[in-house]
Amino acid sequence: MTVSSPVLFVLHSPTTDHPAADPVRTDALAPILRVDDLGVTRGDGIFETINAVDGYPQALDAHLARFELSASMLELPAPAVETWRRAALAALDAHPRVPELLLKLVMTRGVEGGDRCTGWVVAFPNTDFSRQRTEGIDLVTLDRAYPADVMTAAPWLLQGAKTISYAMNMAALRYARACGADDAVFVSTEGVVLEGPNSTLVAKFGDRLVTPPTDLGILAGTSQARLFRWAQERGLSTSYERFKVDDLDGADTLWVCSSGRLAVPVRTLDGTPRTWDADLHAAALTHLRTARDQRGRMAARRTDLPRDGYPAASWQDVTPDDRVDGQ
Ligand SMILES: Cc1ncc(COP(=O)(O)O)c(C=O)c1O
Numbered sequence: 001m002t003v004s005s006p007v008l009f010v011l012h013s014p015t016t017d018h019p020a021a022d023p024v025r026t027d028a029l030a031p032i033l034r035v036d037d038l039g040v041t042r043g044d045g046i047f048e049t050i051n052a053v054d055g056y057p058q059a060l061d062a063h064l065a066r067f068e069l070s071a072s073m074l075e076l077p078a079p080a081v082e083t084w085r086r087a088a089l090a091a092l093d094a095h096p097r098v099p100e101l102l103l104k105l106v107m108t109r110g111v112e113g114g115d116r117c118t119g120w121v122v123a124f125p126n127t128d129f130s131r132q133r134t135e136g137i138d139l140v141t142l143d144r145a146y147p148a149d150v151m152t153a154a155p156w157l158l159q160g161a162k163t164i165s166y167a168m169n170m171a172a173l174r175y176a177r178a179c180g181a182d183d184a185v186f187v188s189t190e191g192v193v194l195e196g197p198n199s200t201l202v203a204k205f206g207d208r209l210v211t212p213p214t215d216l217g218i219l220a221g222t223s224q225a226r227l228f229r230w231a232q233e234r235g236l237s238t239s240y241e242r243f244k245v246d247d248l249d250g251a252d253t254l255w256v257c258s259s260g261r262l263a264v265p266v267r268t269l270d271g272t273p274r275t276w277d278a279d280l281h282a283a284a285l286t287h288l289r290t291a292r293d294q295r296g297r298m299a300a301r302r303t304d305l306p307r308d309g310y311p312a313a314s315w316q317d318v319t320p321d322d323r324v325d326g327q
Helices: 040-041 059-075 081-094 130-135 168-180 224-231 243-250 278-290 294-299
Strands: 008-010 024-026 045-053 100-108 118-125 137-143 182-189 201-203 208-211 237-242 251-259 264-270
Touching: 008 081, 040 100, 045 059, 059 081, 059 100, 059 224, 081 100, 081 118, 081 278, 118 182, 130 264, 137 168, 168 182, 182 251, 201 224, 208 224, 224 237, 224 251, 224 278, 264 278
Parallel strands: 137 182, 137 264, 208 237
Antiparallel strands: 008 024, 008 118, 045 100, 100 118, 201 208, 201 251, 251 264
């Protein structure tokens, strides 16, 4: 028996070192992973989470480029990007229309001793973040316990790759919540601000937006990049700079940015209340929700992968119980 949400496509040829093959729609509730898959036994793999707002995937090219970069950092075979794109669009197309849909692309090193990676795309409704987006969140700083030069000092830590080893990130979020906050931002041993467990921090100082540079061993955020492009079009300046927590005292707005949440303002940092530029935030949020890139526009059209055997999707098919919280 199949269900209309989540929607799953499996890639039997996820990398370019094997002949191309179409992604195959598979029952999302059927077991598809082997117990000796290195993604399961070692957390050895990569992922991306893409938000599709009103049927338009956001920053799809940027996510696919980061997927390729993560693969190369883990010395995995190169992802067959066009197959991943087709799988993502097919999953989007096959899912009932919801205001925001997450597309999760996962590629593991495959089964122990095997000769190919395991890959799949799953589509499921995004959590409703409207409250966080309008009311802001409480943020705490947490020690990441590595130095600012971690990428060169210890490249095997894979900082800057989006790996599926997120147990530490989830533990940090639980710790933040146990402290009464909603989220965390990491700092290096020198006190340099890094990134959140699943987000990028952006600070606004007057007409300048600043975010930490990726040479600190942090992910290049696609949402932060979209925010920066929009800010530049409005005549604001943007830069990648190192700063410490105390430097944030001078910021008039702090945002936590991620594909699922887009941009949420910070209302307290380590318990200290903060304000934000409400008009600018509202405009930024509208832009982040509604801006479509050309690829997204094309993606919103029907894809050519088969839908056979699966029930026709409709809005009503998705109940809150179907929702999966998982950026
Ligand atoms: C560690 C980390 N940094 C930053 C981000 C934000 O990236 P994006 O805006 O592309 O979702 C994420 C997203 O999940 C993340 O996991």
